[in-house]
Amino acid sequence: MLEPNGPLPPEIYWRRRLLAIGVIAAAIVLVVGAGILLTGGDDHKATPAAATSTAPVSSSAGVTPTGAADSGAPSASAAASASAVSANVACPDQSLAVKVTVGQPSYKVGDQPVFNIVITNISTQACQRDMGSGLQQVIVQSLDGQRRLWSNTDCDKGAPADVRALTGGQQAAFTLTWSGTSSQPNCAGDRVQVPAGPYAVVAQFGSLRSNPEPFNLL
Known part of the structure; x- marks a missing residue:
């Protein structure tokens, strides 16, 4: 240093x-x-x-998937099987509702009015029911309901079964065209053109009956 x-x-x-x-x-x-x-x-x-x-x-x-299944949660296949079993149960009348509407409020005499019928499963359970045309009765009557002019079952020769499976809230819709002429049970008597005037249509299925739906023939 x-x-x-x-x-x-x-x-x-x-x-x-x-x-x-x-x-x-x-x-x-x-x-x-x-x-x-x-x-x-x-x-x-x-x-x-x-x-x-x-x-x-x-x-x-x-x-794990196994643990989830053991907890009691239903699998998709189990739910589908339960739904299929429920759908095989016949729909009682009290689980259904029926409604009819008219294609348009007024038709000319000679036209063919169109009626739309809807049957709804108002329950929460799936079920099935034969809803063939022969089991649906559609009636044209006077506006006050005192006079019956036509029904689709008067001259119906029968139709194949139409079994519909409906889940809760599901609907089945049908369309019916009326010729505009009168009819009687068993297709008796002559069928004549229904004259102009106010009328109402009613749909019936089993013991169920819809509210009358008014329309006019001009």
């Missing part, structure tokens, strides 16, 4: 050199210590992160 040169005594220079060396050593110690603390802090933070990332894996591993 070089000898100190200067106007001051040599011990002064030696003391300054020793002080500088001490400051540099302390700085090195602080830098090294800070690096160790930072490295240790990162390791401490990484542990919860690793635990957090693995937690969902361990929890989801316990949920």
Whole structure:
């Protein structure tokens, strides 16, 4: 090491050199210590992160399709089977509703009015019923209901069965065209053109009867 040169005594220079060396050593110690603390802090933070990332894996591993089935939740195939069984049950009258509407409010004499019949399963259970045309009775009557002019069953020679399976709330729709002529049970008597006037149509299915729907022949 070089000898100190200067106007001051040599011990002064030696003391300054020793002080500088001490400051540099302390700085090195602080830098090294800070690096160790930072490295240790990162390791401490990484542990919860690793635990957090693995937690969902361990929890989801316990949920399996078999466990879900054992819990009592019905499978799609089981639900379909239950629906099929319910659909094989005959619809009682009290589970159904019938409604009739007219294609348009007025027709000219000689036209063929169109009637729309809708049968609705008003229950929550699936069921089935033969709804063939021979089982649906559509009646044209005077507006006050006192005079019957025509019914589709008067001259009906019978039709094949038409079994409909309806889920809860489902509807079956049918369309019927009237010739505009009169009729009698067993197709007795002559069939004549119904004259102009106000009329009403009613649909009946089993013991169910719709509200009268008015229309006009002009």
